[in-house]
Amino acid sequence: MTKHIQKGTYYAVIFTAKQSDNTEGYAEMTKKMTELSKNQKGFIGIESVQENKNEITVSYWETMEDIRAWSMNERHIEAKDGGKDKWYDSFTVRICEIKREYAFGK
Amino acid sequence: MTKHIQKGTYYAVIFTAKQSDNTEGYAEMTKKMTELSKNQKGFIGIESVQENKNEITVSYWETMEDIRAWSMNERHIEAKDGGKDKWYDSFTVRICEIKREYAFGK
Numbered sequence: 001m002t003k004h005i006q007k008g009t010y011y012a013v014i015f016t017a018k019q020s021d022n023t024e025g026y027a028e029m030t031k032k033m034t035e036l037s038k039n040q041k042g043f044i045g046i047e048s049v050q051e052n053k054n055e056i057t058v059s060y061w062e063t064m065e066d067i068r069a070w071s072m073n074e075r076h077i078e079a080k081d082g083g084k085d086k087w088y089d090s091f092t093v094r095i096c097e098i099k100r101e102y103a104f105g106k
Numbered sequence: 107m108t109k110h111i112q113k114g115t116y117y118a119v120i121f122t123a124k125q126s127d128n129t130e131g132y133a134e135m136t137k138k139m140t141e142l143s144k145n146q147k148g149f150i151g152i153e154s155v156q157e158n159k160n161e162i163t164v165s166y167w168e169t170m171e172d173i174r175a176w177s178m179n180e181r182h183i184e185a186k187d188g189g190k191d192k193w194y195d196s197f198t199v200r201i202c203e204i205k206r207e208y209a210f211g212k
Contacts, residue, residue, distance in 0.1 A: 011205075012120060012200065012202055014118060014120065014164055014202075016153050016164065047122050047160075047162060048162075049155040049156065049157045049160045049161065049162045050155065050157055051155045051156055051157045054153075054155045055155065056153060056154075056155045056162040056164065058120055058122065058162065058164075064205070084210055088210065089211070089212050090209070090210060090211035090212065091209070091210050091211075092207060092208070092209040092210075093207060093208055093209070094118065094204050094206075094207040095204070095205050095206045095207065096118055096120075096202035096203060096204050096205060097202060097203045097205055098200050098201070098202050099117075099170070099201050099202060099203055100200075100201045101198060101199060101200040101201065102198070102199055103196070103197070103198040103199075104190055104194065104196060104197050104198075105195070105196035105197075106195050106196065
């Protein structure tokens, strides 16, 4: 079965990263940030996969303004600073508008 | 160091999936499809992370038309049919326009 989803325009933040060897506090931070993001205005969902030191996390948001507001959240800024200092060797953040989508499920 | 990347508008295909227990031919297919996509017009890059049965793969393209052309490629269609028959319990494909991005690297 292929489902076609209609939700109107929404947005994604694609975070692709190479983690560092420093994992101290990392799991706790990601858990906290996931919980915190879920309570933000406009949050739709989040998906994350990690393998060795590679991470891709995609979060979905109702508007660009919601993404901006979350990026300015004080605890989120602290976590991002920690990410640069400790947990990541490199990362890229891409903010996107979803133009089209389809889903398949058994 | 935070790098700001300027590339003009480009596009991403976000593929998020739950893999099935049937892995026969899966690694060979993904390798073939990655190689094939790299030779497509408008291909910019691809990133993929797998963990347990979860997969997120993001590919980047110059135009929506390039994405459409790749989606219509005969060998790609065969691979997608195999994905539905065998390798995936569920997946979602989202086609996005990148509005903004930034990168960090040490």
